[in-house]
Amino acid sequence: MNFILDGLFQAIQLLIRGDGETYSAVSATLKVSTYSMVVSLLVGIPLGFLLGHHDFLWKKHIRTITDTLMSLPTVLVGLLVYAFLTSRGPLGEYGLLFTLEGIAIGQAILAIPIVIALTATAVESIDEKLRITLISLGADKKQVFYSTIWEARYGLLAAGMNAYGRVLTEVGIAMMVGGNIKWHTRTITTAIALETNKGQFEMGVALGLILMAIAGIVNFSLSFLRNRS
Amino acid sequence: MKRNVFITSLTMIAAFLILYGSAAFSGDVKLLRMATTTSTDDTGLLDYLKPYFVKETGIDIQWVATGTGKALKLGENCDADVLLVHAPDSEKKFVADGFGLNRNVVMYNDFVLIGPASDPAGVKSKNVKECLSAISSKNIKFVSRGDKSGTHQAEQALWKASGLPVPDKEPWYVQAGQGMLTTIQIAAEQNGYTLTDRGTYIKYEDTMKGNPPLKILVEGDDLLKNIYSVIVVNQAKCPNVKSDLAKAFSDWMSRPSTQKLITGFKLSGKQLFFISSK
Numbered sequence: 001m002n003f004i005l006d007g008l009f010q011a012i013q014l015l016i017r018g019d020g021e022t023y024s025a026v027s028a029t030l031k032v033s034t035y036s037m038v039v040s041l042l043v044g045i046p047l048g049f050l051l052g053h054h055d056f057l058w059k060k061h062i063r064t065i066t067d068t069l070m071s072l073p074t075v076l077v078g079l080l081v082y083a084f085l086t087s088r089g090p091l092g093e094y095g096l097l098f099t100l101e102g103i104a105i106g107q108a109i110l111a112i113p114i115v116i117a118l119t120a121t122a123v124e125s126i127d128e129k130l131r132i133t134l135i136s137l138g139a140d141k142k143q144v145f146y147s148t149i150w151e152a153r154y155g156l157l158a159a160g161m162n163a164y165g166r167v168l169t170e171v172g173i174a175m176m177v178g179g180n181i182k183w184h185t186r187t188i189t190t191a192i193a194l195e196t197n198k199g200q201f202e203m204g205v206a207l208g209l210i211l212m213a214i215a216g217i218v219n220f221s222l223s224f225l226r227n228r229s
Numbered sequence: 230m231k232r233n234v235f236i237t238s239l240t241m242i243a244a245f246l247i248l249y250g251s252a253a254f255s256g257d258v259k260l261l262r263m264a265t266t267t268s269t270d271d272t273g274l275l276d277y278l279k280p281y282f283v284k285e286t287g288i289d290i291q292w293v294a295t296g297t298g299k300a301l302k303l304g305e306n307c308d309a310d311v312l313l314v315h316a317p318d319s320e321k322k323f324v325a326d327g328f329g330l331n332r333n334v335v336m337y338n339d340f341v342l343i344g345p346a347s348d349p350a351g352v353k354s355k356n357v358k359e360c361l362s363a364i365s366s367k368n369i370k371f372v373s374r375g376d377k378s379g380t381h382q383a384e385q386a387l388w389k390a391s392g393l394p395v396p397d398k399e400p401w402y403v404q405a406g407q408g409m410l411t412t413i414q415i416a417a418e419q420n421g422y423t424l425t426d427r428g429t430y431i432k433y434e435d436t437m438k439g440n441p442p443l444k445i446l447v448e449g450d451d452l453l454k455n456i457y458s459v460i461v462v463n464q465a466k467c468p469n470v471k472s473d474l475a476k477a478f479s480d481w482m483s484r485p486s487t488q489k490l491i492t493g494f495k496l497s498g499k500q501l502f503f504i505s506s507k
Contacts, residue, residue, distance in 0.1 A: 087307035087469055097308055098262065098293065179293035182276075197408045198271055199436045 007205025014206055021182070021191075026210065029187040032100045032174070033167045036107035040163055044112045045149065045156060048119025053131075053148060063120065069113035074106075078176030081106040085177065098179040103187070106173035111163035118162060122155020123148055157222060168215055188214075261474040263292040264301075264309035266379055267408045269457070270294035272428045272501055277494050278487070286481055288474050296378030296408075304328055304460070307467030311475035312460045313482075315379035315426075318386075320458055329460040330472070335482040336491050336502045337456045340383055341430055342447035343413070344422035352422075357450045358391040365393055368401040370421030374412050375404030383455065384424045390452055410436075417442045426455050428501035435497045457502070 014022045051062065083089050085097040085105075096102040130151060134144050149156065171189040178185035180194060188211045195203040269275050275292060283289060293303065297314040304312050305328050312329070314320060323329045342360055344352065350369045352360035364371050373396075374381035388395045396402035403419065405412045409429040416423040423443075425433075434441050447453075459482050461475040481487055488504040495501065 087467060092307075092469075098291070181291045181293060184291060197267075197411045199410050199414055199433065 003201040004205055006202040008209060010202050011206035011209040015210065021186075022207070022210065024183050025186050025188045025191045025207070026214070028100060028185060029168065029189070029211070029214070032103045032107065032178075032187060033164065035101065035104035036111055036167050037160070037164055039104070039108040040111035040115050040167075041160060043108075044115025044159070044163070045119050047112075048116040048159070049123055049145060049149065051116060052120035052123030063117070066113050066117045066120070070117055072110055072113065074110060074170040074172030075176065076172075077106050077109050078173040081109065081173065081177050097177065098181060098185055100178070100185055103174050103178045103185065106177050107167045107170065110170060110173065111167050114163040114166060115159050118159030119152070119156055122152040122159065125155065126151050154226070157226060161219065161222065164218065165215065168211065259288050259474065261288050261290045261311060261471060261478055262309050263290060263311045263313060263478070264299075264303040265292050265294050265313040266297045266300060266315055266457075267294050267410075268315070268380075268426050268429045269313055271408070271410060272432045272494075272496065274428070274491070274494055274502060278490060281487070281490060282478070282481055286477055288477060290478065296374075296376050297382070298377030298379075301328075304462045307462065307470055310462055310470045310472065311478050312462065313457060314460065315455055315457045316382045317456055317458070319379075319382060320460060324460065328463055328466055330463050331459075331461050331476070331479060333459045333479045333483060335457055335459050335479075336488075336504055337454060338427045338502050339448065340380065340424055340453040340455050341427050341445045342422060342424055342453075343416070343430060343443045344446045345420050345442065346444050348446060349420070350422065353446045355447060357387055357447060357452050360447045361388060361391045361393055364401075364422055365396065365399075368399075370401050370403060370416070370419050371396070372403045372405055372412055372416040372419065372421050372423040374409065375406045376408075378409075379455075380409060380424060380426060387424065387452060413443065422446075431496050431499050431501055439497060 013019075051059070051066070081102065082097070084091045085094075085102050086092055087097070096105070126148060130148065131144060134147055139147065169189060171193055174180070174185070174187045174190045175193065178187065178190065180186050180190040186194075188207050192204045192207045192211075195201075195207065265275070270292065271294070275294075279290060292313075293300075293309070295303075297316045297319065300309070300312050300314050301316075301319055301323050303309045304323065313335075320329070320332055324332050342352070342357065344350065350360070350363045350367050352363050355363070363369075373384055385395050397404075401421075403415065403421065405415050407415070409425055410433060412423055413425055413429070413433050415421075427448075430445065433443075459479040461472055461479055462470045464470055464472040491502050492500060492504055
């Protein structure tokens with residue numbers, strides 16, 4: 001039991017002392033989650049809008065598939081991305097295996113379905129009258145898109161935060177695609193797995209608390225922005 | 230509209246991939262990538278050797294520490310330039326199948342059978358064969374790596390060498406499927422026995438401040454030798470591997486000065502790896 005409390009002290013120490021390994025893992029985690037979130041928001045929001053706003057054949061089935069993909073196991077994504085990025089795989093020549101960019105690709109695959117599904121839900125929940133009003137006021141398609149997205153902004157924020165939570169805490173992809181290489185692809189989550197394997201539970205707890213702190217800072221900043229807007 | 234969104238997203242993805250690509254290509258040219266077993270990393274040996282290697286050869290090295298089984302698989306898939314592993318039979322097959330060149334035996338330590346200090350199977354100071362027979366006939370918990378790692382393969386070979394069937398579904402046989410230190414912890418929680426390399430055990434002892442619940446009970450048997458080799462991944466199979474850098478690493482590991490470094494690596498005053506007399 002003691003190691004939980006020890007972990008808390010160690011977390012504070014690591015941060016104050018400016019421990020190089022810890023900061024390297026923090027920076028790897030921030031980089032890789034930023035890359036993957038940028039991609040998944042850019043891809044996911046427009047697709048989610050199309051899915052929520054328009055009616056087309058097979059729409060329900062596509063919704064079901066997207067919802068199912070929200071439960072993608074990270075280890076499976078890790079294996080699939082590894083299969084593509086290995087030197088013998090179709091994308092092997094780009095040398096993305098064991099890089100942060102490689103991890104980001106896997107995490108984007110994890111996050112995109114979440115962004116799509118939750119964006120679609122947010123867009124659907126907007127009053128149908130808004131669209132009719134906008135069109136009757138002579139809005140073109142672009143204006144309809146931007147106005148709808150603006151009206152659904154809180155839903156989109158929730159979509160982004162959900163996806164961020166998944167990306168920030170996953171360990172399967174980072175381990176398989178990143179390889180947990182010290183100073184390079186060791187993220188906070190793979191470092192936790194390693195320290196736990198080594199029996200250094202305090203260190204595992206300390207790193208876990210640091211990860212929670214990052215998530216806390218991101219969420220506080222977002223809710224601050226939200227209250228101001 | 231749909232088209233615009235689609236095209237915009239595609240452009241964004243393309244731009245992103247180009248950024249990725251250039252970042253990946255602008256990387257260090259003289260970078261050696263190694264796949265290795267957990268024991269060399271967990272004990273801190275590689276962290277200790279790296280600065281000397283970088284300074285003496287000008288080559289940067291990164292490693293992925295995993296079980297020997299997966300390390301060999303990474304070699305087969307051309308994802309590593311060089312391997313540092315410890316499963317002689319699998320390694321010989323790896324070389325015979327043409328995936329690797331120059332299997333170079335660089336160091337050894339030994340496996341030890343560890344168990345609770347109370348020694349419920351009564352195996353202290355017996356040989357491996359007697360120890361395993363006692364554990365299996367008395368149905369006492371034995372925790373296996375169960376992950377095709379070098380240690381797991383060595384353990385399977387020990388059952389066979391003792392004339393016993395390799396256990397699988399027996400209730401007393403626990404297949405952890407995890408790294409060495411985790412497996413030791415599981416054995417400690419369950420008051421069971423396990424096989425470990427001595428280096429990892431010393432590391433464990435060190436972590437437990439010199440007073441671990443599991444003690445070395447069987448050691449020194451000829452069957453327990455644990456041999457580490459460096460294998461250069463074959464460029465004929467994998468055109469992209471840096472076999473010149475890999476060869477440089479292999480040679481560097483055999484240098485007398487490096488071998489001296491290896492024998493000088495200690496935890497709690499104990500030597501973890503021994504140089505190979507071949």
